[in-house]
Amino acid sequence: MSTDLVHWKHLPVAIPEENGTMIFSGSAVIDEQNSSGLAANKGDIPMVAVYTGHYIADTNNKENYIQSQNIAYSVDGGKDWKKYSNNPVLDLHKKDFRDPCVFWYAPEKKWVMATVLPKEHIVQFYGSPNLINWTHLSDFGPAGDIKDIWECPSLVQVPVSGSNGKKKWVLFNSQQTTMQYFVGEFDGTKFTNENPAENIYRPDYGPDYYAGITYNHLPPAQPPVLLGWANNWTYANDIPTNPWKSMMALPRQLSLKKINNEWILFQQPVQAIYQLRESPWKTDSVHIEKEKLLPAKSQQCELDVEWTPAANSVSGICLAVEKNKKLIIGYDEKEKKLFMDRKMSGDQSFNKKFQELSRYDASLPLPGKKLRLHIFFDHSIVEVFANEGLVLMTMQIFPEESENGIALYTEGGANLFDHVKIWNLKSAW
Numbered sequence: 001m002s003t004d005l006v007h008w009k010h011l012p013v014a015i016p017e018e019n020g021t022m023i024f025s026g027s028a029v030i031d032e033q034n035s036s037g038l039a040a041n042k043g044d045i046p047m048v049a050v051y052t053g054h055y056i057a058d059t060n061n062k063e064n065y066i067q068s069q070n071i072a073y074s075v076d077g078g079k080d081w082k083k084y085s086n087n088p089v090l091d092l093h094k095k096d097f098r099d100p101c102v103f104w105y106a107p108e109k110k111w112v113m114a115t116v117l118p119k120e121h122i123v124q125f126y127g128s129p130n131l132i133n134w135t136h137l138s139d140f141g142p143a144g145d146i147k148d149i150w151e152c153p154s155l156v157q158v159p160v161s162g163s164n165g166k167k168k169w170v171l172f173n174s175q176q177t178t179m180q181y182f183v184g185e186f187d188g189t190k191f192t193n194e195n196p197a198e199n200i201y202r203p204d205y206g207p208d209y210y211a212g213i214t215y216n217h218l219p220p221a222q223p224p225v226l227l228g229w230a231n232n233w234t235y236a237n238d239i240p241t242n243p244w245k246s247m248m249a250l251p252r253q254l255s256l257k258k259i260n261n262e263w264i265l266f267q268q269p270v271q272a273i274y275q276l277r278e279s280p281w282k283t284d285s286v287h288i289e290k291e292k293l294l295p296a297k298s299q300q301c302e303l304d305v306e307w308t309p310a311a312n313s314v315s316g317i318c319l320a321v322e323k324n325k326k327l328i329i330g331y332d333e334k335e336k337k338l339f340m341d342r343k344m345s346g347d348q349s350f351n352k353k354f355q356e357l358s359r360y361d362a363s364l365p366l367p368g369k370k371l372r373l374h375i376f377f378d379h380s381i382v383e384v385f386a387n388e389g390l391v392l393m394t395m396q397i398f399p400e401e402s403e404n405g406i407a408l409y410t411e412g413g414a415n416l417f418d419h420v421k422i423w424n425l426k427s428a429w
Contacts, residue, residue: 001078004272004275005272006251006270006276007272007428007429011079014072014078014081015049015051015072015081015083020055020056020057021053021054021055021070022054022055023051023053023054024051024052024054024067024099025051025098025099025152025211025213026049026050026051026052026069026100026101026102027050027101027102027103027213027216028047028049028102028216029047029048029050029102029103029104029111029131029216029217030045030046030047030048030216030217031048031073032045035111035129035130035131036048036071036073036130036132037130038073039073039075041075044075045075046073046074047073047074047075047077047078048071048102049072049073049074050069050070050071050089050100050102050131051070051071051100052069052070052098052100053068053069053087053088054067055068065095066091066093066095067094067097067098068087068088068092068093068097069088069089069091069097069100069113069115069134070084070088070089071083071084071089071131084132089132089134090113090115096117096118096119097115097116097117098116098151099115099116099151099153100113100114101113101114101152101214102114102131102216103155103156103216104216105127105188108127108188109129110128110188111127111129111130112125112188113127114154114155116151117150118150118151119149120141121142121143121146121149122139122140122142122150123139123140123150123153123171123173123191124138124139124140125137125155125190125191127188127189137188137189137190138189138190140171140182140190140191140193143182143193143197144180144201145180145200146175147175148175148176148177148178149176150173150174150175151173151174151175151176151211152172152174152210152211152212153171153172153173153213154173154212154213154214155169155171155172155186156172156214157170157224158170158223158254158256158265159223159224159255159256161255161256161257161266162257168183168184168185168194168256169183169184169186169191170182170183170254170265171183171191172212172213172214172226174210174212177210177232178202178204178209179203179204179210179211179212179228180200180201180202181202181203182201183201183256183265184263196262201265202362203226203228203252203265203267203392204228204249204392204394205338205360205361205362205391205392205393206340206360206392207232207357207394207395207396208231208232208249208395208396209228209229209230209249209394210229210231210232210233211228212226212228212249213226213227214254215227222253223253223254223255225251225252225254226253226254227248228248228394229246230246230247230248230381230383230394231246231247231396232357232396234351234353235350235351235354235357238350238351239350239351239354239398240347240350240398241380241398247380247381249381249383249394250269250376250383251269251270252268252269252270252389252392253267253268253269253270254266254267255268255389264390266388266390267392268385268388268389269374269385273302273376276427277302277424277425278423278424278426279423279424280421280422280423281294281295281422281423282419282420282422284418284419285416285417285418286408286416286417287414287416288315288408288414288417289410290409290410290411291318291407291408291409292407292408293321293405293407294406294408294422296406296422297404297405298377298406298422298424299320299377299378299379299399299401300378300379300424300427301376301377301406301422301425302374302376302422302423302425303317303373303374303376303377303406303420303421303422303423304374304375304419304421304422305317305372305375305408305417305420305421306371306372306417306418306419306420307371307417307418307419308369308370308371308416309333309366309369309371310333310410310412310413310414311334312333312334312412312413313411313413313414313415314330314331314332314410314411314412315330315333315409315411315415316328316408317375317406317407317408317409318405318406318407318408319375319397319406320345320346320399320403320404321403321404321405321406321407322402322403322404322405325399325403326344326345326403326405326407327341327342327344327345327346327382327397328341328342328344328409329373329382330409331364331371332361335361336364336365336366337361337363338362338364338371338384338386339360339362340359340360340361340382340384341358341359342358342395342396343355343358343359345397345398345403346398346399346400346403347398347399347400348398350398360393360395362391362393363391364387364390370418371387372386372387372388373386376425378425379399380396380397380398380399381395381397382394382395382397408420
């Protein structure tokens with residue numbers, strides 16, 4: 001539970017698994033008009049969770065399963081939950097059919113559900129007057145990235161920056177170890193992609209951002225917020241953390257801009273994250289010819305770095321530095337690419353694939369020539385917001401506590417860093 005999406009309180013399990021049915025991803029809504037009839041007493045407003053029930057009839061054969069969509073509800077604000085007695089509410093009798101994302105579509109006064117057929121690379125849309133009886137509306141896909149299965153769809157209206165209230169619909173989905181998005185229109189029945197069909201657009205270009213979905217029922221002035229899982233199924237069970245094996249990335253508020261006739265998603269951390277700042281350190285006009293270790297040291301910090309990359313140079317910032325250990329966040333000016341490289345960082349012994357998946361990059365031309373990196377480093381996770389949230393990269397590293405140095409570097413030519421500011425961050429817990 002959270003009031004600001006940054007400070008969280010751990011509550012007991014809301015909906016337990018039982019009778020051979022596991023509980024997979026879904027979403028939750030406030031049924032303000034009690035359209036479901038799940039609130040028996042006048043004045044009660046049900047909160048309804050819609051989730052995938054993963055049913056295994058024979059535990060000796062876990063690959064023989066059926067997935068269907070189920071609901072549970074709470075009439076006390078999410079404290080106590082009860083499963084609907086006539087679950088499932090949507091069942092295609094298919095092995096892989098999951099991850100319902102539900103929202104209220106006001107123009108037609110109905111609920112809309114987006115689900116996936118993972119292997120077919122299809123998002124299906126369903127409509128309902130009451131969250132219980134669902135009718136198939138349309139399919140979207142295959143489209144974009146279809147190399148791996150599709151999971152975790154989310155459809156949301158996102159404001160267009162500087163447009164005086166204009167919004168477009170953004171459809172997110174995940175592909176096993178990465179994500180993509182489409183931008184266009186939704187008429188209550190069908191989603192239409194308006195970006196070039198041959199292009200793939202990602203909300204994050206690092207290895208460790210997956211299954212991001214958006215919130216329902218945010219305050220009217222709050223932009224939509226995307227929350228993703230900061231991990232990668234390739235090595236998720238092996239990462240050297242205890243007692244936890246994963247975390248969520250920072251909540252990101254969303255906007256859109258049209259650039260070169262393409263709708264591009266911009267993302268920024270939610271404002272509440274800045275409440276954690278303390279002990280700032282700042283310097284300006286730093287001339288770097290090779291590498292310079294800064295006096296600030298931290299594994300729990302926020303960084304703001306701005307410079308104009310010199311022609312044909314590779315330059316940037318290194319975190320978790322000690323001797324030959326470091327994570328490199330750099331910009332290749334010749335290739336016009338932002339990259340992250342963890343091959344020299346921390347512990348990598350726990351999984352061979354983690355070592356192999358060390359370098360990631362993303363195209364990032366600089367029309368204004370300047371590059372600004374807004375970076376959050378929290379011990380084992382680094383999130384990079386480049387040029388006001390145009391390109392994002394999320395990456396896990398596992399350094400020793402002593403590996404806490406921060407350095408600026410350049411190769412292939414000197415660079416002048418205009419501005420560097422570093423804040424230590426208080427714990428959110």
